[in-house]
Amino acid sequence: MDGADYGVLAAAWAGTAAASLSSDTAFVQSMLDVEAAWVQVQAEAGLCSAEDAQAVDQVASVERYDLRLLASRTPDGANALIPLLGMMRELLAHDNAPASASTALHRGATSQDIIDTALMLVLAKTVAQTQADLRSTADGLAGLAQAHRQTLCIARSLTQHALPTTFGWKAASWLSAVLDAEKQLETASLQLRLQWGGAVGTLASLEQFLADKKSAETSSRQLSSRLAERLGLQDPVAPWHTNRMPILQLGSALGAVIAALGTFGADVLTASRPEVGELSEQREAGKGGSSAMPQKQNPVRSVLLRNAAFASPGLLSTLFTAAGTAVDERPDGGWHAEWSALRELARLAVGAAFHGSFLANGLNVNLEAIGRNLALGGDAVLSERLASVLAPLVPGGKPAIQALVRHSLNEDASLFELLRKEIPEEDLSDDALRELFDPAGYLGAADRFTETILAEYSARKELWQSQN
Amino acid sequence: MDGADYGVLAAAWAGTAAASLSSDTAFVQSMLDVEAAWVQVQAEAGLCSAEDAQAVDQVASVERYDLRLLASRTPDGANALIPLLGMMRELLAHDNAPASASTALHRGATSQDIIDTALMLVLAKTVAQTQADLRSTADGLAGLAQAHRQTLCIARSLTQHALPTTFGWKAASWLSAVLDAEKQLETASLQLRLQWGGAVGTLASLEQFLADKKSAETSSRQLSSRLAERLGLQDPVAPWHTNRMPILQLGSALGAVIAALGTFGADVLTASRPEVGELSEQREAGKGGSSAMPQKQNPVRSVLLRNAAFASPGLLSTLFTAAGTAVDERPDGGWHAEWSALRELARLAVGAAFHGSFLANGLNVNLEAIGRNLALGGDAVLSERLASVLAPLVPGGKPAIQALVRHSLNEDASLFELLRKEIPEEDLSDDALRELFDPAGYLGAADRFTETILAEYSARKELWQSQN
């Protein structure tokens, strides 16, 4: 039986762009891209011929490689680049490429240069995809926040009903987390750095080559810059073979994205419970249904967001352990542990952003259920307000009022009536008292906060648009 | 570009049995095996026909499925069984199977039954493979411990030279961890349980079917038992849809295996450093070499053991998070996060045991380097002994002797001479004093401990042999 994975056990990202952007196939293609770009940069600098570059380009197609074979050779040198390079050279020979192509190939580079850079290319694509879907998620949440600025609902703490709020502010709170994560991801994307240092981070071999090739007018500095530019990566100030901070910043930002979406999904899961019923995922043909139980509509996308939120923290911890124990000029196992963990984090982020975007842009808001739940606790939900406003008017002050609240709850008695009896009408009219029972009058700064977050979103959105 | 993985980023297990035993292909085959076994059990109980079973068997070959398509449909219901079942039914139709086959297929089961059980099948195989290689690792380590019971070497604490010990006891210490982990894994393998509960863990649908089929003489209890037996899994006392303790026990044992091998690998890495030079991995063609630097032989297998040791703790933490937050009759995301984490742990264990076995059975022990390092600290390495034995004979006791040790180190003076000056020959002869400088006389219970561990190994080994 062959040994391939397709995402069958990775529901959180299977079927999304993560699969094609970050598969082994995509990663090997990225390694090939780095090698080909490097020969191209050399050719442009006159360090090898255009034919060499052309020949290497010919072997830089993943289709030409047997990835099962490649994987099986990976443990020989503890990384995949070493056997890949061998295979590339075999193909060059097979293609009757000039020997100089083989010499120019991988010139002065080390396997860590290629692997780290290829991972950065995979990350660049998955980060971009994540950003796009995260921004679309923000659009959806902003729409919800705006649309529901006046939608009263119950706010809960520690699972219990507490006070009224607006559904708009709830959506704006999700939005605020998404915006924070989106900003962190953008900052982190500046860490998408080329790795270029040669065997031990000195570029000794390349510099020797340039020195011998006295005609060369190009410095190793310039060559690195051109390679970074060609690959669309940051030009690093220096190799970072054992300085794994770029990996940590990127990993942390991806983890933050997943967490921001996880908390959104967690709230939708709660609100989708039949007893709560405030929210439901958009029904889509073939999604979330149960054939045996047609009444059942699973909140699949929220489940997947939670799946991602549970899976990412452990992966992130692997990156930090690896970074904090890196030794010498190349780590002795930590580096190797980064690869899968980092890619899986990126995949989860792509998957989460994809599902989050759908969820945010198609959420059904059940106003009836929201109203019903708000009313569930009766007038007691405003007890904080009543106690605070009426304390001066009721003998015994706050404690007396709180006792009335409890009495009302236990005896199912009207809190209005109980309070009415205690407060002379000359002190407070019926209307004024009744007004205190209106949850719409006790929303505090909910709308101001919503507006603030929406303004932040708008400013951010303008920036995104200006980037395109 | 297609979306398949082959282990290119998973050096720690690529190229080992993990690839074929636990690929998506293998997992899907396991799901098919569970479904087919279930229909077979039904047929034997007269609950469906032999033709039904035969028909389902025909569609239970993973080769008949497009796993890319399957993966892409996985997020629809947040698991792969739902679309797989649809595909199975399509194939039954395509094969012109009797309608009753489709009815018998998956009768009374739920997707969690199939997925959990299929994961258990994958685990059963990977655990067995791990056990085999772990036992072979133990053989190798026991051989080293036995062979080097008299090999003196330096013991180190916090990286520094401390006292003499034997290399045999060092190997026996690795062995003791491997034996502990092996025992834990065997205990955990009793948790390889069938999952069988139907939609909500009541088997209601199956029981209804049996009740309707009044002729049925078989109880759901018996059917579950037969299914477990057929699949080679433990017969559970009850469904464990949200009791994830079996997963935790298995995951912890796999993690322990990886850790036990990790500490072995960590010691080999240190000892392989050119400056230390006490150990080296067996040279194997095509392994660990560097074409650019032929003098360099990387301790590849130890690097891979360390890779596994770094990668597993985060995965294990995911399992515990998922288990501790499971809700309702099926968890809402935690269950989904288990799959990849558990499989990856199993893969790392297979890979680590494979490389550990090679390492243990082919380790080169450089006696010259071991002797050189033991001598590196000179006589000071026995200062604990000298201070303790000679304290009564030297004016000033221990502190005075320690001062002499420091003096000897700082001035590169002979400690023997310094002590000789302080101790009258009538109190201690030259020979007796000289004898105190022999590290072979200060090994304490090292050999007793080695023997004890070896005896434990022998007893254990007898048990393994009796199991075969």
Place this chain on the structure above:
Amino acid sequence: MDGADYGVLAAAWAGTAAASLSSDTAFVQSMLDVEAAWVQVQAEAGLCSAEDAQAVDQVASVERYDLRLLASRTPDGANALIPLLGMMRELLAHDNAPASASTALHRGATSQDIIDTALMLVLAKTVAQTQADLRSTADGLAGLAQAHRQTLCIARSLTQHALPTTFGWKAASWLSAVLDAEKQLETASLQLRLQWGGAVGTLASLEQFLADKKSAETSSRQLSSRLAERLGLQDPVAPWHTNRMPILQLGSALGAVIAALGTFGADVLTASRPEVGELSEQREAGKGGSSAMPQKQNPVRSVLLRNAAFASPGLLSTLFTAAGTAVDERPDGGWHAEWSALRELARLAVGAAFHGSFLANGLNVNLEAIGRNLALGGDAVLSERLASVLAPLVPGGKPAIQALVRHSLNEDASLFELLRKEIPEEDLSDDALRELFDPAGYLGAADRFTETILAEYSARKELWQSQN
């Protein structure tokens, strides 16, 4: 400002026995206990005088030490035993103890011996406390399972209503996880091993002492055994300085306990939501209330169980990382990282078992809410059954019935009437059809599973009682 912690930020275990059983004070007392027991063992073997043992005993009270000072000296040698030993010797001098007491103190031991063993003593107590409360939790859950074997309730998967079950089976499922974890903890408690190996695990210094003291009839083997017995710990076959498997087994079992209780707490949290209302924590004076909102009763104990379930996986991962990277004869940082993580895990387990026990033994079950929620989905909740039983009787079979279910849900039409129209009365009487709508008739093996778990509990309970 002084630097002491009291549990103010550790709500999950503050105020429980964890505080006193595992505080720094308790740990330092344990280190003192180990040192004192060791001198006592020596005295009994005639290796030092009874006066020596008496003198050491006098300084083995934690009250005599300034723990702030001790803590501040801890980094000097990277552990607390080194400065503690210095302080002990100062106190011996202050007490005018015989010099031989100071010599007997810590004879042949190393700081790792004392620290590992003291941690084992702390663990022994916290594990015992956890076991006691876990068993009490099991008692409570068994009571619930037994009492509610006939209590119908709705079963949920992926947050959605699925099929009927019994609340008894639900409680039995919690119980099954608790029993599994309890067994694992008992097995792991066999790993509460004495650590005794001297500087590098050879007991060289002790053996030298015994050799010099030719009169000594006692072997180091016997001395270790007696020390283990005196401390109530397992007699290890050999030192385990860098074989950290005992730590992993204990940590994993503690983590399993926390997870088993976490899933119980998670379900109670859901069921405590006002909209669900099926369960509530026992009201206790001063617990869970909100002064500002008297209507609010927070499910505090469940929140604390969840707190523990979230906090433990990361700690466990630290133990595995440390174990998998242990080097030499004493690890260079990993050992040090174990201490806090292991203690915190033990504390969380004590806290979780304490709160779990209260929760299980005082849970309010709201039968009205349970009934209301079961009825919430109307007849559709039995659609699986209807489709399966009636398929042969309705033209179009299962799909037709499922369409009727959807129609009934969308149009709020009576499913009974819709089906009645399709099925001739001669095929199925009104009574027989109506019976199919009774959830009590579709519980499958729920009660059998409950009974099985309860039987397992009873057997286990007998064992517990026999142990006392």
Place this chain on the structure above:
Amino acid sequence: MDGADYGVLAAAWAGTAAASLSSDTAFVQSMLDVEAAWVQVQAEAGLCSAEDAQAVDQVASVERYDLRLLASRTPDGANALIPLLGMMRELLAHDNAPASASTALHRGATSQDIIDTALMLVLAKTVAQTQADLRSTADGLAGLAQAHRQTLCIARSLTQHALPTTFGWKAASWLSAVLDAEKQLETASLQLRLQWGGAVGTLASLEQFLADKKSAETSSRQLSSRLAERLGLQDPVAPWHTNRMPILQLGSALGAVIAALGTFGADVLTASRPEVGELSEQREAGKGGSSAMPQKQNPVRSVLLRNAAFASPGLLSTLFTAAGTAVDERPDGGWHAEWSALRELARLAVGAAFHGSFLANGLNVNLEAIGRNLALGGDAVLSERLASVLAPLVPGGKPAIQALVRHSLNEDASLFELLRKEIPEEDLSDDALRELFDPAGYLGAADRFTETILAEYSARKELWQSQN
């Protein structure tokens, strides 16, 4: 036995500023500071009297509270603020403070406001301390990098000798990680935000109060701003009760700091091994010594850095899990799990920066050992260069040269002589050939990279100085 901790099991930060800056005592003082500042802000806005503020200030001293009692009450409401508030009110009564003081106290606030804000105050101090020591670490490393720009040493990959490099570039590489982490920490410190939202993040109670107090000219917006300013925290745009992104950014940055120092410590540990001997920690009285083994000097500070590097990833994973599962308007357990994890991360960062600073500023560089190790591999260390430069001159090219290298290693033959035989002197003079064997000529861009990092350090240092 009382239940206090002093850091006895936390060698990585015990005895550093972490103890006093983040103890429970310090945290409770921070909660008191927030409450006092809030009444002060009210007083300044005319919302209460100066006497009220004065009275609250009188009870805002941690010395007046029994923290053991407070801790024991913490589980009652699952946080420490609730019982603290009760105690504060008792003290106000005891002090005969005006009733209005008690009313102004905690007005409109919720326990999460106080706890989150108090944690931010603790973080602000620990972050500042970390930054200071991190910058001092950078100073030390920059000094090393500058001083050793010409110090040749061997570079290693996967533990094996690879090529020459400079010790200056090695130090600059550590510096680059420290600078990256320092920048990340500074960015994250912008997340030190006030939390102010009232029971459910709407400030409803406060707004009601302001509305009733019609004379009030101050908005809740302004009041929050003034409170933030008074406490030295960022003015948040809105409450972040369930948007835990600020916690994740801070935690990630602290984790990055610990990792950057961990990799430095890991290298020092390796280089401190007696067989390597290139580096040693500054000897300090009472640190790292072993009384029994005076020859032993443990690299204690590096061990503590590694301790921190192992302990932090699990804690960070807890923060991400908690953030990704936050629900409602206050999380039901995740929030509670954050407190200890976040504080412990901060403590580890303070401890690591403290020890890192000492280490970087007092590292002994053993030039003799560095030279010896560089020479250890003989000429083979330059095989990459020789193969590359001499390939055109030797029949058989690179492979032939590599064969000579192997021959030289196996037969202990002079590589110079072997090559000399192959290359006619007219093609390459003796001098020219000999020059190729000089490691100083094969350093590539090592010095350029060192210079670049040092320039980055200088620019950064200027910024730090401008901030003071």
